[in-house]
Amino acid sequence: xxxxxxxxxxxxxxxxxQDSCSGMVEDxxxxxxxxxxxxxxxxxxxxxxxxxxxKKGVEIYEGDIVNKSMGLKTPEIYEVIFSDKAAxxxxxxxxxQWQGTLNKVYAVGPCEVLGNIHQNPELLENRE
Numbered sequence: 001x002x003x004x005x006x007x008x009x010x011x012x013x014x015x016x017x018q019d020s021c022s023g024m025v026e027d028x029x030x031x032x033x034x035x036x037x038x039x040x041x042x043x044x045x046x047x048x049x050x051x052x053x054x055k056k057g058v059e060i061y062e063g064d065i066v067n068k069s070m071g072l073k074t075p076e077i078y079e080v081i082f083s084d085k086a087a088x089x090x091x092x093x094x095x096x097q098w099q100g101t102l103n104k105v106y107a108v109g110p111c112e113v114l115g116n117i118h119q120n121p122e123l124l125e126n127r128e
Contacts, residue, residue, distance in 0.1 A: 006049035008061055010118040045118065050080065050089045050102060055110040060102075062089065065123045068111035077114070077123055078105075094124055 047062040054060055062082050068091070069075040078091035080102060089102040091111075105111070115123050 003051050004049060006059070008047050008049075010045040010047070010063070010116075012045075012118075047116075048082065052102065052106055053110070054113045056112065058113045060111075060113055061116070063117045065114050065116060065120060066091065066111040067114050068105060069109075078111070079117060079124060 045063070047064075050060045050062065052060045054066065060066065060080060062080055064080045066078050066080060067075045068078055076093055076095070078093050081090050081092050081099075082088070083090045083099070086101075090099050091102050091105055092099045114120065117124065
């Protein structure tokens with residue numbers, strides 16, 4: 001069995017400044033070792049690829065905000081998280097304090113990536 005192991009990183013613009021390497025970095029291979037590059041781990045958020053793609057073919061990463069109907073009349077907004085306790089990717093619905101396994105939810109039908117918690121935090125606002 002083969003699976004793709006990929007990461008992306010968010011460099012906080014308030015720490016790094018707009019003209020530096022701030023923002024989302026997705027296509028780096030050997031630069032994942034931030035210690036070697038001198039980055040403070042508190043200033044960088046690393047997100048892992050879940051191995052799944054949304055209905056438009058967009059890769060789903062930890063930290064993404066997705067839209068999924070789950071059989072409800074109104075689609076809900078969920079945050080993709082990694083649960084250390086369960087050792088798996090999950091989705092969290094802040095509005096209901098509910099958390100479910102991403103693979104099981106995905107099996108019902110693909111979701112749609114709307115953004116991520118770093119660049120689009122407003123998508124989760126007023127949902128709690």
